[in-house]
Amino acid sequence: MTRAKIKAVSPDLFLITLPPPKPGFEDFISVWVKTGNPSFLVDVGPSVTVQALESALHELGIRSLGYIFLTHIHLDHAGGIGHMAQRFPNTPIVCHPLAISHLGDPTRLWEGSLNTLGDTARAYGPIQPTPENRLVNVENFKDLPIKAFITPGHAPHHVAFMDGPFLFAGEACGVHLELASGDVYHRPATPPKFFLDTTLNSIDLLLAQRPEIICFGHYGLSDQATHWLSFHKKQLMLWESILKDLLDQEGEEGFFRACLERLILEDPLMSPFHGFDLDTKKREEDLIHNSIKGYLGYLKTPG
Numbered sequence: 016m017t018r019a020k021i022k023a024v025s026p027d028l029f030l031i032t033l034p035p036p037k038p039g040f041e042d043f044i045s046v047w048v049k050t051g052n053p054s055f056l057v058d059v060g061p062s063v064t065v066q067a068l069e070s071a072l073h074e075l076g077i078r079s080l081g082y083i084f085l086t087h088i089h090l091d092h093a094g095g096i097g098h099m100a101q102r103f104p105n106t107p108i109v110c111h112p113l114a115i116s117h118l119g120d121p122t123r124l125w126e127g128s129l130n131t132l133g134d135t136a137r138a139y140g141p142i143q144p145t146p147e148n149r150l151v152n153v154e155n156f157k158d159l160p161i162k163a164f165i166t167p168g169h170a171p172h173h174v175a176f177m178d179g180p181f182l183f184a185g186e187a188c189g190v191h192l193e194l195a196s197g198d199v200y201h202r203p204a205t206p207p208k209f210f211l212d213t214t215l216n217s218i219d220l221l222l223a224q225r226p227e228i229i230c231f232g233h234y235g236l237s238d239q240a241t242h243w244l245s246f247h248k249k250q251l252m253l254w255e256s257i258l259k260d261l262l263d264q265e266g267e268e269g270f271f272r273a274c275l276e277r278l279i280l281e282d283p284l285m286s287p288f289h290g291f292d293l294d295t296k297k298r299e300e301d302l303i304h305n306s307i308k309g310y311l312g313y314l315k316t317p318g
């Protein structure tokens with residue numbers, strides 16, 4: 016069994032890192048847990064790391080949870096939810112209304128993940144069904160002070176949560192990695208079907224809440240939440256202009272290579288890419304490929 020890493024970011028907020036058995040994914044998949052009243056978990060990680068998550072919660076002395084919040088139902092965020100629903104039988108699971116039927120019967124979700132992610136989906140492990148009576152439509156969730164914001168973009172069923180100054184952004188603000196050198200790598204996460212305007216509107220909704228601390232789905236946190244949200248908007252527009260420029264490149268592989276080269280050259284927060292080890296590079300290339308595919312679909316048929 017892989018072991019989770021627990022990092023306290025405040026006396027009652029913890030980042031739990033869940034490494035799946037795949038090289039390059041060591042410090043990438045994580046969940047957030049808040050102790051106290053109410054206690055809650057934001058995302059649960061894939062099914063393959065669910066025992067590691069349970070051990071980490073045990074280590075933190077968590078025997079029950081007030082809520083489980085799902086930012087979206089991609090396998091690396093929600094794959095373990097069927098198991099966690101059983102492990103915490105009294106905990107409401109709050110998610111986007113579009114997610115409910117997919118979690119109740121995850122057959123299509125699993126097949127779609129295999130198609131998009133291939134071996135990575137297999138490494139994450141299949142998702143077990145969750146009884147629909149355990150799932151709470153986020154539109155009906157009104158438990159102040161935790162607020163939920165419907166933020167389609169990275170996924171149509173994406174939700175962000177806010178607790179006081181903390182914004183649990185899922186992937187609404189892209190992927191953020193702070194490197195050992197102190198450099199930051201930050202990129203869009205825009206798999207198909209991607210709609211730029213919808214994504215920008217979701218970021219505006221989050222900016223309007225004036226969060227202070229942003230807790231990323233991937234990875235870690237920053238106390239400059241509005242800076243990163245505003246920066247990410249500009250980055251999404253920069254990617255649009257670069258990728259638009261290259262649309263007449265021949266062949267999918269040629270198009271992808273040309274895009275990657277230009278993005279690393281012209282987007283300052285992509286430049287740490289060249290310093291990654293081979294496994295991390297491979298992970299990032301695959302995920303950037305999906306993001307470029309999202310843009311491609313959008314640029315060919317916007318709206």
Ligand SMILES: [Zn+2]
Pocket residue numbers: 087089092169170186
């Ligand atoms: Zn995702």
